[in-house]
Amino acid sequence: MQFEELLGELTRRMTDGAFINATISQPRTKTDELKRVKVKPVEIKGQLHIQFEYQYERILKHDNVTPDELQGHLQQLLERFKQLHAEFSDEKVHVQLSKKFKVMWKSDKVNSGKVADLSHNRKKNYLLDENTPYPFLVRLGVQTADGKVKKQKHDKFRQINRFVEFIDDSLAHLPKDRTVRILDFGSGKSYLTFALYHYLRIEKGLDIKVTGLDLKKEVIEECSSIAQDLGYDQLEFLVGDINDYNEETSVDMVVTLHACDVATDMALARAVKWGAKVILSVPCCQHELFSQIKSPALDVMLQHGLIKERFAALATDSIRAELLSLVGYEAQLLEFIDMEHTPKNVLIRAYLTGQQPSAADVTRYKEFRNLLNADPFLERELGDLLNQ
Ligand SMILES: C[S@@+](CC[C@H](N)C(=O)[O-])C[C@H]1O[C@@H](n2cnc3c(N)ncnc32)[C@H](O)[C@@H]1O
Incomplete structure (x- = not known):
C-alpha cells in the first residue's frame, strides 16, 4: 500500500460509521514536543467530526475536523509519526511507517460489538443541555424560562459548560466518604459557582458544601439571595479578600475563574496550603511579571510591548504550573475555551499527587525564573513548602 492510499483508506474508514478510536504515536524526531495524538469520532451540532487530542508533554490540545478536512490532517500527522493503532467495530488495525514512508498494514478481525458512542461525546461536550431550562441559568439571565440560551449569553453558556466538563473530569479525585468542601x-456574579453546585449536588447527588468569596458586597448579597430562592442550602456567599480568608483548615477543591492578576496566585497558594485535591483556575490579566521581566537574551521579543505582554502572561502561567508541580501536584495548562470566544483561554488544572520534585526539577524552575529576572508572588507565598 502506498502512503497516499493509506491516507485515503483511513479517511474512508474513519468516517463510515465503524470507527471507534485511534492513537498516533512514535514521533519521527525524538525532540518533537508532540508525543501522541488520540483520535475519535464526535458529533457536533448533529454533524460527524473527528476529534484530535494532541498530547504534548504537559499540555493537551483539541481540534475537531470535518470529514472533508480529515485527509489533510492525517497526512500532516503521519508525516510526523511512525505508528497508528486504530479500532473499528469489526477490526483492529496496526500501521507502521518506515523512514521512507513504506506502509506496513496489519489487521485483525474482531467481533467486539463495540460501536462509536457519539451520543456520549455529544453529551460530554454539552453537560448542560441547550434546551433544558435550569433554574439557576434562568435566574442568572443566561436562559429564557423555556430553556433557550439568550443570544448575547451564548459565550457565557459555552464557558459554563466547559468548566462543568472539567469539574466532571475531576470527580475521581474527590473524596466519597464525607462532605466535599469547595x-x-x-x-463575582457566580455563574460558575451556581453551575458547579447544580452539577455536583443536583445532578450527581454529591454531598458538598460550596463557598463563593468576593470583595464586592452587593454582588455577594445578590448571589446569596438567589441561592436562598433556589433552595441551594449548601451554597453560601461571603464578602472577603482571598488573602485574609483563613476560615478553613482543609478544602478539597479550589476554583477560580478570571480572578484578577495575583488574586489567582493568592487562591493557588491557599489551595496548596489546604492540600486541595483539585485546583481548576482560569487566570486573567497577568500583570505581575510584565514589570519584572528583564532578560537581554529575550530582547528581540521583549522590545515589543504587545509581545512582552503576551509573553509575560504565558510565562506567569507556566511558572504557576511549575510551582504547583514542585509542591506535589500534577499540573497541566489546558485550553479552556477557543481563542475566538475569549483570549483568556488557559486553564490551570492541578491534581494533588504528593510526588516530591527532583533536584533537577527545582533547578529547571530556578533557571527559568532567573532568566526572566522574575520574583513571582506565588513562589514567595509557597516559600516554606518549596524549601522543604
Ligand atoms: C473578572 S471577575 C470574575 C468573576 C467570576 N469568577 C466570573 O468569572 O464570572 C473577578 C472577580 O474577582 C474578584 N476579586 C479580585 N480580587 C479579589 C480578592 N483579593 N479577593 C476576593 N475577590 C477578588 C473581583 O471582585 C471580581 O468579582
Whole structure:
C-alpha cells in the first residue's frame, strides 16, 4: 500500500460509521514536543467530526475536523509519526511507517460489538443541555424560562459548560466518604459557582458544601439571595479578600475563574496550603511579571510591548504550573475555551499527587525564573513548602 492510499483508506474508514478510536504515536524526531495524538469520532451540532487530542508533554490540545478536512490532517500527522493503532467495530488495525514512508498494514478481525458512542461525546461536550431550562441559568439571565440560551449569553453558556466538563473530569479525585468542601475565589456574579453546585449536588447527588468569596458586597448579597430562592442550602456567599480568608483548615477543591492578576496566585497558594485535591483556575490579566521581566537574551521579543505582554502572561502561567508541580501536584495548562470566544483561554488544572520534585526539577524552575529576572508572588507565598 502506498502512503497516499493509506491516507485515503483511513479517511474512508474513519468516517463510515465503524470507527471507534485511534492513537498516533512514535514521533519521527525524538525532540518533537508532540508525543501522541488520540483520535475519535464526535458529533457536533448533529454533524460527524473527528476529534484530535494532541498530547504534548504537559499540555493537551483539541481540534475537531470535518470529514472533508480529515485527509489533510492525517497526512500532516503521519508525516510526523511512525505508528497508528486504530479500532473499528469489526477490526483492529496496526500501521507502521518506515523512514521512507513504506506502509506496513496489519489487521485483525474482531467481533467486539463495540460501536462509536457519539451520543456520549455529544453529551460530554454539552453537560448542560441547550434546551433544558435550569433554574439557576434562568435566574442568572443566561436562559429564557423555556430553556433557550439568550443570544448575547451564548459565550457565557459555552464557558459554563466547559468548566462543568472539567469539574466532571475531576470527580475521581474527590473524596466519597464525607462532605466535599469547595471554594470559588473571586466568584463575582457566580455563574460558575451556581453551575458547579447544580452539577455536583443536583445532578450527581454529591454531598458538598460550596463557598463563593468576593470583595464586592452587593454582588455577594445578590448571589446569596438567589441561592436562598433556589433552595441551594449548601451554597453560601461571603464578602472577603482571598488573602485574609483563613476560615478553613482543609478544602478539597479550589476554583477560580478570571480572578484578577495575583488574586489567582493568592487562591493557588491557599489551595496548596489546604492540600486541595483539585485546583481548576482560569487566570486573567497577568500583570505581575510584565514589570519584572528583564532578560537581554529575550530582547528581540521583549522590545515589543504587545509581545512582552503576551509573553509575560504565558510565562506567569507556566511558572504557576511549575510551582504547583514542585509542591506535589500534577499540573497541566489546558485550553479552556477557543481563542475566538475569549483570549483568556488557559486553564490551570492541578491534581494533588504528593510526588516530591527532583533536584533537577527545582533547578529547571530556578533557571527559568532567573532568566526572566522574575520574583513571582506565588513562589514567595509557597516559600516554606518549596524549601522543604
Ligand atoms: C473578572 S471577575 C470574575 C468573576 C467570576 N469568577 C466570573 O468569572 O464570572 C473577578 C472577580 O474577582 C474578584 N476579586 C479580585 N480580587 C479579589 C480578592 N483579593 N479577593 C476576593 N475577590 C477578588 C473581583 O471582585 C471580581 O468579582
